[in-house]
Amino acid sequence: xxTLIVNGTVVNADGRLDADVAIENGRFQSIVPKxxxxxxxxxxxxxIDATGCLVVPGGVDAHVHMQLDTGTTVSSDTFLSGSTAAxxxxxxxxIDFSEQRTGGNVLQxxxxxxxxxxxxxxxxxGLHQVLGGVDEQALIDTRSLIERExxxxxxxxxxxxxxxxxxxxxxxxxxxxxxxxxxxxxxxxENGLAIDVLVExxxxxxxxxxxxxxxxxxxxxxxxxxxxxxxxxxxxxxxPLYIVHLSSSHALREVVEARSRGTNIFAExxxxxxHLSLEDHLGQGWPNGAAYIxxxxxxxxxxxxxxxxxxxxxxxxxxxVSTDHCPFCLREQKLANGESFNVVPxxxxxxxxxxxxxxxxxxxxxxxxxxxxxxxxxxxxRLFGLPQKGAIREGLDADLVVYDPAAKQTLSQATHHMNLxxxxxxxxxxxxKVRTVLSHGEVIVDGGQFFGAAGRGRYLRRAVSQHIR
Ligand SMILES: [Zn+2]
Numbered sequence: 001x002x003t004l005i006v007n008g009t010v011v012n013a014d015g016r017l018d019a020d021v022a023i024e025n026g027r028f029q030s031i032v033p034k035x036x037x038x039x040x041x042x043x044x045x046x047x048i049d050a051t052g053c054l055v056v057p058g059g060v061d062a063h064v065h066m067q068l069d070t071g072t073t074v075s076s077d078t079f080l081s082g083s084t085a086a087x088x089x090x091x092x093x094x095i096d097f098s099e100q101r102t103g104g105n106v107l108q109x110x111x112x113x114x115x116x117x118x119x120x121x122x123x124x125x126g127l128h129q130v131l132g133g134v135d136e137q138a139l140i141d142t143r144s145l146i147e148r149e150x151x152x153x154x155x156x157x158x159x160x161x162x163x164x165x166x167x168x169x170x171x172x173x174x175x176x177x178x179x180x181x182x183x184x185x186x187x188x189x190e191n192g193l194a195i196d197v198l199v200e201x202x203x204x205x206x207x208x209x210x211x212x213x214x215x216x217x218x219x220x221x222x223x224x225x226x227x228x229x230x231x232x233x234x235x236x237x238x239x240p241l242y243i244v245h246l247s248s249s250h251a252l253r254e255v256v257e258a259r260s261r262g263t264n265i266f267a268e269x270x271x272x273x274x275h276l277s278l279e280d281h282l283g284q285g286w287p288n289g290a291a292y293i294x295x296x297x298x299x300x301x302x303x304x305x306x307x308x309x310x311x312x313x314x315x316x317x318x319x320x321v322s323t324d325h326c327p328f329c330l331r332e333q334k335l336a337n338g339e340s341f342n343v344v345p346x347x348x349x350x351x352x353x354x355x356x357x358x359x360x361x362x363x364x365x366x367x368x369x370x371x372x373x374x375x376x377x378x379x380x381x382r383l384f385g386l387p388q389k390g391a392i393r394e395g396l397d398a399d400l401v402v403y404d405p406a407a408k409q410t411l412s413q414a415t416h417h418m419n420l421x422x423x424x425x426x427x428x429x430x431x432x433k434v435r436t437v438l439s440h441g442e443v444i445v446d447g448g449q450f451f452g453a454a455g456r457g458r459y460l461r462r463a464v465s466q467h468i469r
Contacts, residue, residue: 002029003441004041008050008402012057012391013374021055023398026440030394048436048443050402056373057391058092058123058399058439059355062380063186063244063268063322065347066096067116071163073336073345076327076419079120080454082351085417086325087123087444087452089352090434092399093381093389093460095126097155101164102133106141110149114459121457123439124399126384128153128186132163134170139177146181150461152385153184155244158225159192159295172232179237182464184383186242189225189251190217190296199342208340210289211282214297216341219248219305222296226251230258230265240468242383243267245324247296249308256317264468266383268320269309271357272348272424277301281424290334291422293344294324310366319379321358325351329421349420353411355401357425359432362405385462398441407433417450 005021020039022029066082068075098113100106145151157164178185198216233241246267258265278300281292299305312318326347337343361367381390388397411425437445444452
């Protein structure tokens with residue numbers, strides 16, 4: 001059976017067109033402009049009327065943490081609940097992480113994570129490989145993951161000494177491997193050693209309210225790490241480098257500077273840095289401020305971070321918006337270890353709201369509809385080796401969202417689908433709403449109702465990015 005999406009405006013990263021879309025066997029079969037007559041439905045066609053709506057590629061969220069075991073607790077969305085919430089918000093692909101901790105084995109960590117996700121996801125999914133202990137064996141094993149498992153990206157940490165931290169020598173070795181293989185190196189860029197000193201001093205002085213989470217992680221220490229990562233990537237032979245959750249003007253300037261030197265550097269930001277702030281959110285104190293403890297931290301609204309990040313998205317200094325979805329319930333998890341910022345699990349849940357929250361940049365005039373599609377779908381697909389995703393084009397996977405640009409909604413814990421007892425965006429009134437979501441041509445969400453099923457999502461074997469190699 002053919003499925004037709006008719007009377008909508010198809011928006012891709014490279015332009016928009018009033019057109020009808022035909023889907024067959026899970027792929028886009030044809031896109032026919034209305035000016036050329038559109039598509040005339042046959043008696044057996046399933047027809048979805050998208051009058052007044054945007055028809056956009058399904059979102060690709062390249063940075064999520066479902067059921068992440070932090071050692072003391074586990075992030076509250078399972079692969080099933082988190083991928084279901086993502087689908088409701090118009091995201092049809094997620095990339096999570098398998099995590100090798102210091103001293104651990106890469107291949108075992110990968111097998112373990114595959115087993116956790118297997119049979120759970122309602123949308124397509126992939127994995128990046130975290131390297132928490134870069135040594136000879138870890139690098140050999142990671143290289144083998146490209147061919148064996150279709151893992152084309154690693155993640156390194158310049159923060160969290162003792163847990164996930166790599167020193168500059170370890171990072172250089174990993175980046176050399178990336179330069180050699182074409183793997184993308186995602187880097188959490190914050191100077192973890194310096195931050196730990198500031199945290200220790202703040203706690204000793206009794207400064208333990210949630211806002212001190214941000215005050216002990218100043219933007220200078222993010223910028224310094226971005227700069228250092230860029231230098232190391234160049235020295236390594238121009239390794240593909242991707243800065244995760246970039247939060248500050250300072251760090252953005254370093255990305256721009258590194259790009260001007262020819263560094264293969266890309267960066268993502270997240271909705272929380274575009275919409276939330278140190279004063280308004282972390283500044284609420286206990287208990288609610290704990291909900292906003294994440295790293296990198298929320299920044300001051302009195303600086304120009306948010307305006308600079310929107311501008312960075314507009315002019316492609318920032319390539320991608322991911323969520324870094326890492327939800328923890330407020331009472332049972334965030335506050336379980338006591339009221340001191342340094343013992344609160346780090347993370348914000350938002351996988352469901354990314355398309356909507358970035359769309360507010362269209363509403364406000366910061367970015368175009370095309371750019372919205374690009375940073376939410378096209379660019380992450382291109383950078384992370386998913387050429388079958390991120391565009392509405394003949395032959396690609398029929399992952400698609402019918403988006404009502406005029407609908408109003410209020411974000412709330414009462415209506416979201418994440419397994420989370422609060423919402424970081426509680427009460428926020430926004431314009432724009434997902435109406436219908438298709439994955440491989442199947443309607444999985446329509447009018448707020450869910451029609452998907454656990455395990456219907458496919459594991460995505462990824463190649464190294466053709467954009468860079
Ligand atoms: Zn993360």
